[in-house]
Amino acid sequence: MLRAALWNAQGLRKDSVFVAVLEGPPNAPLSLTFKGKELECYLLNEFESVECIRRCMKGELKGCKVERKDLGEVLRSIGVPIVLLSEDGKDIDEVKIPKSFAVVLGSQHDVELPSDIEISLKVSVGPRSYLASHCISFLHYKLDATMGSEPRQRLS
Known part of the structure; x- marks a missing residue:
């Protein structure tokens, strides 16, 4: 979903923001906000997308915000x-x-x-x-x- 929301043939979409709300165990809720115009991450394939999500969850990714919001x-x-x-x-x-x-x-x-x-x-x-x-x-x-x-x- 992250790739579909923020990646196209020209690279990152600058006109979109993707928010994932994770409500399952063990540490729910968690919201991840990815801003296309600020994101410093490539989403060329699923492996890179997972790496971006991992870095976001650890607070290491520019253009992504992690919050405890449902x-x-x-x-x-x-x-x-x-x-x-x-x-x-x-x-x-x-x-x-x-x-x-x-x-x-x-x-x-x-x-x-x-x-x-x-x-x-x-x-x-x-x-x-x-x-x-x-x-x-x-x-x-x-x-x-x-x-x-x-x-x-x-x-x-």
Whole structure:
């Protein structure tokens, strides 16, 4: 998911921030915030991505912040509209996405949001369940196309 959110053919995406909220044992909760425009790390492959995550968790990585925040705390502090990615959401092609926003998605299933968190939109990228990393890549593709970003180079 980290690679999909922050890496493309040109290198690190400067227009994105990726936040992972780890809520499993042994030391939950832990949030890792990776800022594309500040990150000093390469995400060329899964091994380098794991190394970036490890360095972030140890507090050794510029452009990454580690905090003891659960999902609710992260979302309350985000300051932009929240878009929930869900299989039963509205088709992404039928909604207008805000210019600045946060997308919330789970790694294996829909995310259960705290009751006090208000979402702006609930969207879907298709009729089936897809890998979270693929959903992120598809969202970047759609957003780059609709928000006027330069087309990506093709990898061959």
